[in-house]
Amino acid sequence: xxxxxxxxxxxxxxxxxxxxxxxxxxxxxxxxxxxxxxxxxxxxxxxxxxxxxxxxxxxxxxxxxxxxxxxxxxxxxxxxxxxxxxxxxxxxxxxxxxxxxxxxxxxxxxxxxxxxxxxxxxxxxxxxxxxxxxxxxxxx
Numbered sequence: 708x709x710x711x712x713x714x715x716x717x718x719x720x721x722x723x724x725x726x727x728x729x730x731x732x733x734x735x736x737x738x739x740x741x742x743x744x745x746x747x748x749x750x751x752x753x754x755x756x757x758x759x760x761x762x763x764x765x766x767x768x769x770x771x772x773x774x775x776x777x778x779x780x781x782x783x784x785x786x787x788x789x790x791x792x793x794x795x796x797x798x799x800x801x802x803x804x805x806x807x808x809x810x811x812x813x814x815x816x817x818x819x820x821x822x823x824x825x826x827x828x829x830x831x832x833x834x835x836x837x838x839x840x841x842x843x844x845x846x847x
Contacts, residue, residue, distance in 0.1 A: 752764075753838050766780060772831075786836075810834055
């Protein structure tokens with residue numbers, strides 16, 4: 708009977724651990740509007756796939772993405788608005804925000820309508836340009 712009781716406790720522990728992992732993994736990525744935008748510098752290493760070419764970009768968030776030459780990350784894509792999107796920070800967390808662009812901003816294939824947490828490996832689509840987030844780290 709003792710062995711059976713230990714197995715049940717072990718099973719409960721496993722179920723509890725799996726439930727905890729599920730809660731953490733499913734935490735919402737959307738930012739509360741009042742939280743996103745606080746300036747905490749984070750270095751972003753990005754790979755940009757634009758008009759059949761690939762290039763790397765490193766910059767410090769917050770940074771603005773768009774077609775205008777005065778933005779932090781200029782994109783030469785006619786479907787990108789002059790000031791299209793912004794990577795902004797709260798603490799060491801980076802959020803992606805659409806800046807009212809004409810064609811929208813997409814994170815991992817889903818159109819965003821509010822600031823949303825961005826992580827390493829995420830794919831950002833603006834116009835027909837894809838931006839892959841390779842690395843995010845505190846800037847010192």
